[in-house]
Structures are given as structure tokens and as C-alpha cells.
Amino acid sequence: MLPIVDFLRRRGRQAAGALAEQLGISRATLMRAVRAAGDELVVRGAARRTQYAARRALRGQAAPLPVYRVDAEGTPQQIAWLHLTAPDGSALEMLQPLGWPLDEAARDGWFDGLPYPLQDLRPQGFLGRAFARHHAATLQVAEDPAAWSDDDTLHALSLLGEDAPGDLIVGEAACRRWLQRVRAVRAGEAEAPLREAALAQAYPAQADAAMAAGLPGSSAGGEFPKFTAWRDGADGRPQAVLVKFSGSDDSPGTRRWADLLVCEHLAGGVLPALGLPAAVSRIVQAGGRTFLEVERFDRHGALGRSGLLSWGALNGECFGLAGRSWAEAGRALAARGWLAAQDAEALARLWQFGRLLANTDMHDGNLSFRPGEGAVPLRIAPVYDMLPMLYAPARGVELPPREYRPELPLPQDAAAWQAAAPVALAFWQRAAADERISAGFRAVCAENTRRLAALLG
Ligand SMILES: Nc1ncnc2c1ncn2[C@@H]1O[C@H](COP(=O)(O)OP(=O)(O)OP(=O)(O)O)[C@@H](O)[C@H]1O
Numbered sequence: 001m002l003p004i005v006d007f008l009r010r011r012g013r014q015a016a017g018a019l020a021e022q023l024g025i026s027r028a029t030l031m032r033a034v035r036a037a038g039d040e041l042v043v044r045g046a047a048r049r050t051q052y053a054a055r056r057a058l059r060g061q062a063a064p065l066p067v068y069r070v071d072a073e074g075t076p077q078q079i080a081w082l083h084l085t086a087p088d089g090s091a092l093e094m095l096q097p098l099g100w101p102l103d104e105a106a107r108d109g110w111f112d113g114l115p116y117p118l119q120d121l122r123p124q125g126f127l128g129r130a131f132a133r134h135h136a137a138t139l140q141v142a143e144d145p146a147a148w149s150d151d152d153t154l155h156a157l158s159l160l161g162e163d164a165p166g167d168l169i170v171g172e173a174a175c176r177r178w179l180q181r182v183r184a185v186r187a188g189e190a191e192a193p194l195r196e197a198a199l200a201q202a203y204p205a206q207a208d209a210a211m212a213a214g215l216p217g218s219s220a221g222g223e224f225p226k227f228t229a230w231r232d233g234a235d236g237r238p239q240a241v242l243v244k245f246s247g248s249d250d251s252p253g254t255r256r257w258a259d260l261l262v263c264e265h266l267a268g269g270v271l272p273a274l275g276l277p278a279a280v281s282r283i284v285q286a287g288g289r290t291f292l293e294v295e296r297f298d299r300h301g302a303l304g305r306s307g308l309l310s311w312g313a314l315n316g317e318c319f320g321l322a323g324r325s326w327a328e329a330g331r332a333l334a335a336r337g338w339l340a341a342q343d344a345e346a347l348a349r350l351w352q353f354g355r356l357l358a359n360t361d362m363h364d365g366n367l368s369f370r371p372g373e374g375a376v377p378l379r380i381a382p383v384y385d386m387l388p389m390l391y392a393p394a395r396g397v398e399l400p401p402r403e404y405r406p407e408l409p410l411p412q413d414a415a416a417w418q419a420a421a422p423v424a425l426a427f428w429q430r431a432a433a434d435e436r437i438s439a440g441f442r443a444v445c446a447e448n449t450r451r452l453a454a455l456l457g
């Protein structure tokens with residue numbers, strides 16, 4: 001192995017000056033060594049920003065992986081080459097703008113791990129675990145995707161990641177699978193979307209299958225039991241949906257989860273009054289289960305896709321504000337010019353709304369962005385997973401007593417709180433009156449209406 005490759009393999013990427021110095025060679029000798037190493041090196045950044053890294057193979061394959069973006073008609077276009085670097089990290093050679101904001105190092109394509117927009121493609125949660133169990137033996141990876149290295153993830157995505165969240169596909173094999181689907185849809189050979197009248201039969205069967213063996217697709221994260229489906233859309237086009245479902249027994253824990261799914265649907269219904277888009281949802285009750293069906297906003301018709309980026313992925317790469325409020329997220333994003341000021345204000349209202357809804361689960365994966373328009377690269381994606389998680393059964397089944405104690409805002413949060421409180425009140429009122437919710441939990445919602453109204457004065 002050439003000394004320059006050996007050095008970079010051990011030390012990670014280096015700028016030209018530092019590299020020449022550490023190898024004890026002149027710039028001219030360095031340039032000759034770089035040329036001699038050829039494809040064994042990854043070179044990114046122009047002029048003074050040029051850096052060099054040794055190329056890392058993925059399971060013996062040294063060639064870079066193509067990254068594709070699927071448009072609103074379902075057509076993939078290559079937007080980048082993904083090079084892996086030693087000892088870890090990657091470099092994205094962009095052929096088109098990535099469409100997501102990049103910090104200083106990433107602007108030249110360098111990432112310490114996988115490029116952060118690919119983090120959301122990782123199989124995770126309920127569906128991701130089923131996907132991993134299903135394919136672990138073939139892919140030679142662990143059955144728990146949380147234990148996968150970046151290389152395991154890329155290996156899996158590059159072979160089977162054609163239907164991940166958002167609009168990105170990595171690797172030629174995965175792209176071929178996507179094209180097979182496009183072909184099937186265009187040839188009229190794809191499975192027909194579910195008709196409205198078929199849902200009451202189909203959803204319970206899907207839920208049983210998801211619980212028994214898990215379904216092999218993995219196009220959404222989240223821990224709650226769910227499956228993905230296609231059904232006839234209101235506009236006559238097929239609509240991709242995520243369907244979360246409660247258990248089918250009549251235990252108090254199961255009943256509570258069913259109540260909470262209805263609450264999630266009702267919260268989505270009041271969010272527009274807060275100036276925020278929400279995922280369109282509805283409740284289907286069938287086969288002893290309650291289903292919350294949510295229309296996917298990263299899928300359009302039979303084949304169209306659009307970009308989706310979680311705050312978790314963006315935060316981990318560019319901010320390091322883990323565990324902080326979405327209001328702070330909005331302020332940090334607006335300060336960098338990545339989010340419009342009015343979107344940052346909307347996030348402050350959303351955070352207050354969630355607190356007044358007793359949503360104790362507003363984690364970084366429950367907030368996402370879509371590509372922005374014009375100069376601002378991000379806008380808030382429709383809100384999802386907004387519900388009073390305070391009342392979630394503990395360990396999935398127990399129902400310890402919970403007390404709703406809405407709080408008054410600090411003066412700096414008062415405007416957002418004032419906007420959010422009437423909308424939260426409307427939520428509790430609707431929940432208290434909705435007969436799909438059990439009488440016991442409706443009483444809790446009625447009491448919460450009184451408590452919040454008292455605070456509003
Ligand atoms: N309407 C939607 N369109 C597209 N993607 C969605 C939509 N709703 C949710 N998602 C994606 O699916 C993931 C799982 O959804 P959701 O958060 O509702 O599930 P969950 O299992 O309740 O999550 P958690 O583990 O946070 O409780 C989200 O993190 C988001 O990435």
C-alpha cells in the first residue's frame with residue numbers, strides 16, 4: 001500500500017498542507033503521490049479547502065454508491081455519488097444541490113458518519129425491527145437494526161431501501177427495485193389500492209399480520225404498532241397511508257391506546273387553527289381494533305415522492321441541541337437562515353400547544369421538515385404524532401393515575417402560549433364529546449377542559 005494511503009487510512013481525512021507536513025514531503029511530491037494513489041483516495045473541496053481521505057470499501061466493494069432522488073412523478077434522478085472514507089465517515093460528491101442545508105465541512109461533501117439526510121432512511125422502530133428480522137439472514141446483519149453500523153445500514157439500504165421515508169434511494173440495486181415498481185404501476189400490474197369498502201376487512205387482517213410476523217417493508221419509524229397501505233384517495237389517485245392500530249382485547253390498557261389514537265386524530269383536526277399543517281387522518285374501527293389512518297405527505301399518488309428530514313437527523317449533525325424544545329429548535333434554525341421567522345414562531349406555538357395537550361413525548365423524531373422554497377431551505381412538515389402521551393399506559397399496559405397540570409408561560413413564551421391555549425382547549429372539548437373515546441377517558445378530557453379554561457381566565 002502506498003504510504004499516503006496507509007497514512008490516511010489510519011488518520012482520517014487531511015488537508016494538503018497538514019498531510020505534506022506529516023509525511024515529511026514537499027507539496028509537489030504530495031501531488032505526485034495523490035496522482036499515483038488514484039481511486040484509492042477521495043478528494044473533495046477546491047483550492048485551499050482541498051482535503052484527502054483514503055477510500056473505504058463497503059463489504060469488499062470500493063466503488064462509490066449512487067444516490068438518487070425520486071420526483072413527484074416517481075422518476076429517480078442521480079443527485080450524488082457517495083464515497084466511503086477510512087477509518088469512518090463519508091464524502092458526498094454532489095451532481096445536483098442536495099436540497100438540505102449543509103454546515104461548513106459538509107458543504108465540501110465531508111461527513112463524519114453517513115450524510116445526515118440518509119440517517120432517516122435507517123430501518124427503525126416497529127416496522128424497522130420487522131424489516132431487520134425479515135432480512136437479517138440474507139443481509140448478514142443483526143436482527144436488531146439499532147445495533148447496525150453505518151456499513152450494515154448502507155448495505156441494507158443499497159439492496160432493499162427502495163421505499164424508505166422521503167425521496168432518497170441509495171445504490172443501484174435498490175433503484176432497480178424502485179424501477180420495477182414504477183414499471184408494474186405503469187403496466188397496470190401493481191396491486192390495486194384498497195377500496196373504501198374493503199378497509200374494514202383489510203385493516204384488521206393487516207394488523208394481525210403485522211403483529212404475528214411483521215411485514216417486510218420499512219417505510220416509517222416510530223415504536224407504535226403500525227403498517228403501511230395504499231387506498232383509493234379522495235381525488236381518485238391512490239393514497240399512501242400509515243396506519244397505527246390498537247390491540248384487539250378489551251383490557252384497560254388497550255382501551256386507553258384506542259382512546260389516544262382518537263385523540264391524535266382530533267389534535268390533527270385543531271392544528272390548522274394554530275397556523276400549522278397537520279397530517280390528514282381518520283379513525284377506522286373494525287375487528288375490535290381502533291385504527292388511526294394518516295395520509296403520508298412524503299408520497300403522492302402511486303409513485304410520487306418528496307423530501308422529508310427529521311429534526312433528530314438535522315439536530316445531530318448541525319446543532320447538538322438534543323433534548324431541547326422545538327421552540328429552541330425553531331430559533332436556532334431561523335438564526336442560521338434555514339427556517340423562516342414565521343415558521344420558527346409556529347414551532348414555538350406548537351411546543352406550547354403540545355405541552356397544554358400533555359404531550360410528554362415531543363422528541364426530536366416527532367418533528368420533521370420538508371424542502372423549502374426560494375432562499376430558505378426548510379419548512380415545517382405537517383405535524384404528526386401529537387397526542388396526550390401523559391396518559392399512555394406505563395410499560396404498555398398499566399394505567400397509573402395521572403394529573404393534568406397545565407402551566408402558565410414565562411413572559412418570553414406568553415405570545416405563543418396565548419395563541420396555543422384556545423386551540424388546546426378546543427382539543428380537550430372535542431375529546432370530551434367524542435363518543436369514539438371511552439366514557440372514563442372522556443371524563444378526564446372534560447376535567448382537563450375545566451382546568452385549562454380556569455387558567456385562561
Ligand atoms: N403523515 C405522515 N407522512 C409521512 N411520514 C410520516 C407521517 N406521519 C409520521 N411519519 C413518519 O413516520 C414516523 C412514525 O410516525 P409516528 O411518529 O406517528 O409513529 P409512533 O410509532 O407513534 O412514533 P413514536 O415512536 O414517536 O411514538 C415519524 O417519525 C415520521 O418520520
Ligand SMILES: [Mg+2]
Pocket residue numbers: 222223365366385
Ligand atoms: Mg413518533
